[in-house]
Amino acid sequence: MKTDAKKYSNSITEFIKKYNTYLMLAVCLIICMVISPDFLTLTNLFNISRQYAALTVVSMGMLLVIATGGIDLSVGSYLACGSVLVAIFINSGLGLIPAILLDVALGLVCGTLSGVLVAKFKMPAFIVTMAMMTIIRGAAFILSNGSPIRTPSNTISQLGQNTVAHIIPLLLVLALVVVAIFAFVINRTSFGRIVLATGSNENCVRLSGIRVNYYLIAVYAISGLCATLGGVMAASRTGIGTPLYGEGLELDAIAACVIGGASLSGGTGSAVKTVVGVLVLALIGNIMNLLSVPSYPQDVIKGLIIIASVLLQIFTSSKKETA
Amino acid sequence: MGSEYLVEMENISKRFSGVKALDNMNFKLGKGEIHALIGENGAGKSTLMNILAGAFPSDEGTIKIDGKIRKISSPKVSRELGISVIHQELMLAPHLTVAENIFIDRLSSKGGVINWKKLKQDAKDILTKLGFGDIDPNARIMDLSVAYQQVVEICKSLSRNVKILVLDEPTAVLTFNEIQKLFVLLRNIRDQGMGVIYISHRLEEIFELCDKITVMKDGCYIGDYDTKNISKDELIEKMVGRELTTLFPKRNAEIGDIVLEVKNLNAGRMVKNISFNIRKGEVVGFSGLVGAGRTETMRAIFGADKIDSGTITYFGKEVVFKSPYEAVKNGIGFLPEDRKQQGILLDMPIRNNVTLTALKKVTKASVIRQKADKGLAESILKEVSAKYHALSDKVSSLSGGNQQKVALSKWLAADCKLMILDEPTRGVDVGAKSEIYKIINDLAESGIAVIMISSEMEEILNMSDRVYVMRRGSITGELPKEDLQDVNIMKLCVGE
Numbered sequence A: 001m002k003t004d005a006k007k008y009s010n011s012i013t014e015f016i017k018k019y020n021t022y023l024m025l026a027v028c029l030i031i032c033m034v035i036s037p038d039f040l041t042l043t044n045l046f047n048i049s050r051q052y053a054a055l056t057v058v059s060m061g062m063l064l065v066i067a068t069g070g071i072d073l074s075v076g077s078y079l080a081c082g083s084v085l086v087a088i089f090i091n092s093g094l095g096l097i098p099a100i101l102l103d104v105a106l107g108l109v110c111g112t113l114s115g116v117l118v119a120k121f122k123m124p125a126f127i128v129t130m131a132m133m134t135i136i137r138g139a140a141f142i143l144s145n146g147s148p149i150r151t152p153s154n155t156i157s158q159l160g161q162n163t164v165a166h167i168i169p170l171l172l173v174l175a176l177v178v179v180a181i182f183a184f185v186i187n188r189t190s191f192g193r194i195v196l197a198t199g200s201n202e203n204c205v206r207l208s209g210i211r212v213n214y215y216l217i218a219v220y221a222i223s224g225l226c227a228t229l230g231g232v233m234a235a236s237r238t239g240i241g242t243p244l245y246g247e248g249l250e251l252d253a254i255a256a257c258v259i260g261g262a263s264l265s266g267g268t269g270s271a272v273k274t275v276v277g278v279l280v281l282a283l284i285g286n287i288m289n290l291l292s293v294p295s296y297p298q299d300v301i302k303g304l305i306i307i308a309s310v311l312l313q314i315f316t317s318s319k320k321e322t323a
Numbered sequence B: 001m002g003s004e005y006l007v008e009m010e011n012i013s014k015r016f017s018g019v020k021a022l023d024n025m026n027f028k029l030g031k032g033e034i035h036a037l038i039g040e041n042g043a044g045k046s047t048l049m050n051i052l053a054g055a056f057p058s059d060e061g062t063i064k065i066d067g068k069i070r071k072i073s074s075p076k077v078s079r080e081l082g083i084s085v086i087h088q089e090l091m092l093a094p095h096l097t098v099a100e101n102i103f104i105d106r107l108s109s110k111g112g113v114i115n116w117k118k119l120k121q122d123a124k125d126i127l128t129k130l131g132f133g134d135i136d137p138n139a140r141i142m143d144l145s146v147a148y149q150q151v152v153e154i155c156k157s158l159s160r161n162v163k164i165l166v167l168d169e170p171t172a173v174l175t176f177n178e179i180q181k182l183f184v185l186l187r188n189i190r191d192q193g194m195g196v197i198y199i200s201h202r203l204e205e206i207f208e209l210c211d212k213i214t215v216m217k218d219g220c221y222i223g224d225y226d227t228k229n230i231s232k233d234e235l236i237e238k239m240v241g242r243e244l245t246t247l248f249p250k251r252n253a254e255i256g257d258i259v260l261e262v263k264n265l266n267a268g269r270m271v272k273n274i275s276f277n278i279r280k281g282e283v284v285g286f287s288g289l290v291g292a293g294r295t296e297t298m299r300a301i302f303g304a305d306k307i308d309s310g311t312i313t314y315f316g317k318e319v320v321f322k323s324p325y326e327a328v329k330n331g332i333g334f335l336p337e338d339r340k341q342q343g344i345l346l347d348m349p350i351r352n353n354v355t356l357t358a359l360k361k362v363t364k365a366s367v368i369r370q371k372a373d374k375g376l377a378e379s380i381l382k383e384v385s386a387k388y389h390a391l392s393d394k395v396s397s398l399s400g401g402n403q404q405k406v407a408l409s410k411w412l413a414a415d416c417k418l419m420i421l422d423e424p425t426r427g428v429d430v431g432a433k434s435e436i437y438k439i440i441n442d443l444a445e446s447g448i449a450v451i452m453i454s455s456e457m458e459e460i461l462n463m464s465d466r467v468y469v470m471r472r473g474s475i476t477g478e479l480p481k482e483d484l485q486d487v488n489i490m491k492l493c494v495g496e
């Protein structure tokens, strides 16, 4: 009898361990639905999705970096600079698509630079990307003269307002496509497998005859690309590019990955769960908006909730202990 | 007054997510006794000791220490009861010094301030007392060889007030001299009335050192034996459950052209003027004491470390591999000695480990073909008869010996022409050892050149076609098959 009870409680903890990210989401969802009858309306849901599409894409890049055991603090700056540059390119007469491609390519190049510093010169990712954070944010201010850049209304803001099948926001579709690509890459390709392996034990991967540096450089490059694409998405919602976008965004992206079960020491990471992490953050924000909590207390509360949810994550997935 | 036993573990059972690791296991350790605990890879030895160490609780069973029933709920409780376990996998802080590691839990003396001078002196004293005075207390752990790291680990626990010392495969990384020193030390401890539990796959050692032997198999208790009253063959039979006819199977390989020729290789401090060659189908042993520079030599050839001077000719072409990538691309495999740090991805599934070197074979446009991936992993693991539950299990959930098989599997998947094996049977049980020897023979018979670094004399003597002996970074001699005798090797090792 006793062992039965034990087994039962064991299987419950196993369940919580396995699905804690989803449980967190469920709790947030329920709270939202209880607090506000407006929550479950399509308008509200699509609004949220527009608002968080950029973070989702940024988090995907971050996830790859974290999976290698690194970190990218510069994503918020990339987002700002990406929004500024895409606006500048459009205003200089470039077509929408070429403007976006050029913008994103620049993000890729800068990300590659961080990657080279981390992989080849063995600089700590924290330092490299922190320096990159101020450099790129500074560049965004220089390029924009410190003021928002408007774009003609029929260009990039089209992207933000357009819908698929008259109802689903294009930004949401774009974000979902990116997530699908990342989920595939992480789970099904040798690239994904090597990235995770590198995070687990870089030494072993190198001695297995794999050019670890290529992969390290690639993840920072991809993160730069994703964050810049995030900038394009942010600009598309308002039609404005500004160096003020994305302040503190790196923390949200990191939080989304960690809530999604990624370990900061590398070797783990799931694209889908990271999206759930983004959703948890989105719902926390939404709850507070629905309750009309003012903005500064919002930050405090959000910070606390992130700590709490990450703690929960750590406690329920405590696998490290045991010799 | 206590009982005559220091430790009594009765009816211990333990499951890991449904898999039974221990099943009604019994174990008793008497006072002033060196007691061997043996069994195949995955038999549950480390698990039993982990329970004693308080790493995790048993599901069922009782533990008595000194005759009193105790609940060992945490490592701290275990330590307070005077139990000290030296694990199979080392647990030192790599960036700290030797002295800091030895005294890690009592660094500060007065008011939280560290007296560095005293700390270092104390560490030096302990090391000298244990016969390892040549280890510098100021050296960082990461700069020491694995063997010396092991010694530090032992010193660390002996510097505490231990009554029961558990050594989980301590000699796997030590060489003859160091083993002898360790044995002197352990006998000393025994004569002071302490108890030693000794886990090893090297039966010669057990007969030399231990008073009693407990055999376990598949988590179950098989029996207790006096070392005096049992023979090695009987013991193997009890362990494996069948008779093991030959530990070293015969090899029938044709030795062909030269595959690798190294001339006057210099690299760093530990590789000085090394020249040797190896032919197709040949197994060349590298013997020497720990720190002789064997690993460093091979790492330099493999492109893991930089070469200062010298030439390497590989299949008739002069080459310098600038990275392991280039070496592997050219068909060289390298099984490192330090399994946990270099050989395997502990936190990754078994499958990801095995096919890591062969991803090209199982991918199409870099998309992994699940079936091919799974199939390759399964067939190779079968080849090395690795014991595992599911391919998706983490390697860390395997027993030490099976982890080694996974590390080896990775290179079998890679289709190498030259295989460098650094201590290939470390921590592997007799049955599996024989299997690994068989794999080495198969490799040689299929025309692969095999370099085998080994600190186990028997292995070197029985497996090698030729042996190079290294000492302090230089090759001190080459022994052809007919001169292979342990005295000859020993002489070259110590440089007489």
Ligand SMILES: Nc1ncnc2c1ncn2[C@@H]1O[C@H](COP(=O)(O)OP(=O)(O)OP(=O)(O)O)[C@@H](O)[C@H]1O
Binding pocket: A322, B016, B017, B019, B020, B021, B039, B040, B041, B042, B043, B044, B045, B046, B047, B048, B088, B396, B397, B398, B399, B400, B401, B402, B427, B429
């Ligand atoms: N943390 C764990 N999770 C799941 N299974 C485990 C875990 N630890 C051990 N096992 C399983 O328990 C069994 C016993 O393992 P254990 O490490 O005790 O073997 P061992 O006798 O020490 O073997 P070796 O000689 O290879 O070190 C193995 O089948 C192993 O896979």
Ligand SMILES: [Mg+2]
Binding pocket: B045, B046, B047, B088, B168, B399, B400
């Ligand atoms: Mg073990």
